[in-house]
Amino acid sequence: TQLLEQSPQFLSIQEGENLTVYCNSSSVFSSLQWYRQEPGEGPVLLVTVVTGGEVKKLKRLTFQFGDARKDSSLHITAAQPGDTGLYLCAGAGVSPNSNSGYALNFGKGTSLLVTP
Amino acid sequence: NAGVTQTPKFQVLKTGQSMTLQCAQDMNHNSMYWYRQDPGMGLRLIYYSASEGTTDKGEVPNGYNVSRLNKREFSLRLESAAPSQTSVYFCASSGRLAGVNEQFFGPGTRLTVL
Numbered sequence: 001t002q003l004l005e006q007s008p009q010f011l012s013i014q015e016g017e018n019l020t021v022y023c024n025s026s027s028v029f030s031s032l033q034w035y036r037q038e039p040g041e042g043p044v045l046l047v048t049v050v051t052g053g054e055v056k057k058l059k060r061l062t063f064q065f066g067d068a069r070k071d072s073s074l075h076i077t078a079a080q081p082g083d084t085g086l087y088l089c090a091g092a093g094v095s096p097n098s099n100s101g102y103a104l105n106f107g108k109g110t111s112l113l114v115t116p
Numbered sequence: 117n118a119g120v121t122q123t124p125k126f127q128v129l130k131t132g133q134s135m136t137l138q139c140a141q142d143m144n145h146n147s148m149y150w151y152r153q154d155p156g157m158g159l160r161l162i163y164y165s166a167s168e169g170t171t172d173k174g175e176v177p178n179g180y181n182v183s184r185l186n187k188r189e190f191s192l193r194l195e196s197a198a199p200s201q202t203s204v205y206f207c208a209s210s211g212r213l214a215g216v217n218e219q220f221f222g223p224g225t226r227l228t229v230l
Contacts, residue, residue: 030216031216031217033218033219035221040223040224041223041224042120042206042208042221042222042223042224043159043206043221044221045218045219045220048216048218050216088158088159090159090219092216092217103149103161103164103174103217104217104219106151106158106159106160107158108156108157108158109158
């Protein structure tokens, strides 16, 4: 299993603040995805990064894939209460393995609370 | 276009009872997955089906069985439920476009085993 460590585990900030969450591994991934999960619902895909060094923007969210494709970060500018949720990163191995085939390896998530 | 649907949404079982969790997707995806999510443990893969007619074990398969009924449907069965199987269960599907495995999740089934 290729482990993904996410930090911080919990984050509570005020509306308008900026924040960055991290997703780190010692393994190389062919692609990495970020999901957001709201209470009582399933994870929803936000973005996929594939190329080392790649940067993608989704409104106030900026995602970066590390040059070595072992880590990623999510930066939120001017956070809003609607950004509250659990942020999960998930990596796909460089090749299918005998145990999990094409399945993703998920981090444990960063729980974000944005208060007005 | 409903995406991934799961039934039931909530279930309470007694130890030793059996049940089947149903999952269906309408995105014509080849691959389907079952995960469980527990506090502090993240999402853990139970079983997956890379394509219709195939199933394989994931990280935590003990106590579960699966059936890929057709391309749309993938069910998870608990033959003899145990309190350790109290969890939230998510089904997901993916089409592996251009080799990237983007997964789409259902709303989950919240299972309590007493």
